[in-house]
Amino acid sequence: MADPMRIRAALSGEETTVRVLMSHPMEPGTRKDASGALIPAHFIKDVEATHNGKTVLKAVFSGAVSQNPFLSFKFKGGAKGDKIVVKWVDNKSDSRTDEAAIA
């Protein structure tokens, strides 16, 4: 199982800034190993972020997104203590869900 995401959600005025750092190798499937064999694709495809259960943002990553993907965005309507949940699913259908409270 993948390591937990690091999620930071900080309220400033009416805006909550969410920063997510995922732990994932993000192999695009086009790289070769030392023997010339293709390294199988293994990357996060879908990401969804919710605020108190409502979807705020979805993202679809290509295999070009960096190892240990970082994603940041802002939304309105958050309050301190509200729950932010982020879920990713990769091309092998592995998934990981983590949460943080707005600070």
Place this chain on the structure above:
Amino acid sequence: MADPMRIRAALSGEETTVRVLMSHPMEPGTRKDASGALIPAHFIKDVEATHNGKTVLKAVFSGAVSQNPFLSFKFKGGAKGDKIVVKWVDNKSDSRTDEAAIA
């Protein structure tokens, strides 16, 4: 027509960090004006970022995303001078496409 996005793409080692600031009112469709009438929904729904013509990331925003949305992510395989193009489409099918070179 909406104002241009501000796009910054900076290479560091093997990673390119892309920061996008869009200009959009992002009305969720749930707010009321002073007379109590609902303010019609008007928000960016779909965002797509490409590197040299290949899609790196797509995002789907809800109406909760902040006015003048900010989005940041990293990808690998970029080189200085490569073209980053970002396009958004809102719920009225208006769209805007802007580009920047990786610095």
